[in-house]
Amino acid sequence: MSYVPANPPFDAAGFVNSQIRTVPDWPQPGVQFRDITPLLQHPKALRVLVDLFVQRYIEAKLDYIAGLDARGFIIGPIVAYELNLGFIPIRKAGKLPYRTVSESYDLEYGAATVEIHEDACGPGDRIVIIDDLIATGGTMMAGKKLLERLGAVVVEGAAIIDLPDLGGSGRLRATGLPLYTVTEFGGH
Template sequence: MNLKEKIRVIPDFPEPGIRFKDITTLLQDGEAFKYAIDQMAQFAQERRADLIAGPEARGFVLAAPLAYATGLGFIPIRKAGKLPGETVSVAYELEYGKDKLEIHRDAIRPGQRVVIADDLLATGGTISSTIKLVEELGGVVVGLAFMIELTYLPGREKLQGYDVFTLVQY
């Protein structure tokens, strides 16, 4: 299935010169969404993952159904102040400022194999922070699964040493 045909590209959003890759059109297509999750599930199963993690918010849209499809637990990586229990956090740089991600301190046991899923690999900032959180808890990141990769940005370069899987590349 050609998933690229299912993704709407919106010019000049959120600012002039940006060609925004909108996955909502793919998510609306049940057959395409199922195919995408099935492909990511195969990747996770081949890596013998114990858990699936996903960063807020669009990572939830892929990681939660991926966890369901594989019969594995889902670990939400949230923005600061959103998790009720004891957390571990990491700050990271955004294009226009800083942000912070958090994970529950007891979300991952040392040695558990984790696949991290997100919608987009661009500069690698969010996913690098997510990796740090998983590894700080003793988790072993065995794979990174993305719906889209922007190959003209340095995201993959920041992820040297990690197994990266993408469904669509621009």
């Protein structure tokens, strides 16, 4: 009888990382834009990504997944569906039709404001915020502040990509927000 070696363990995070395209000098010179569209187009990569988030939160006793406008709207509802949870959109200013609360913040290329409906969640609701990446951390921090203003408990911030050289993940952790990211890229 001959020995048949086992398959090496599957590196899910490495596989997800391999599906992210870097676009140099976009949207401005010197920026290395991390493009998740190839990841979303690849059925196995999308499944692996969603499964990483689902496995992380399957026993977390959450009430909602909140997604940050706009790419957090792609992964967030899928994860919410898989976990049998509701989804809360955190939108750019002026996009929601009902009464809102808002929070302004700085981004890597300027400033912005996000909003949620004033009845999006309630006191004690346990929520994970999802986005595509963490750069300066401003968008996720603004989302956290909005949810907490409504009384929710933000259990964790989650993203596909961390850009640690921009300092956002460090700033978010310094405020006490636990973070989960699938992969990271150095540089800007």
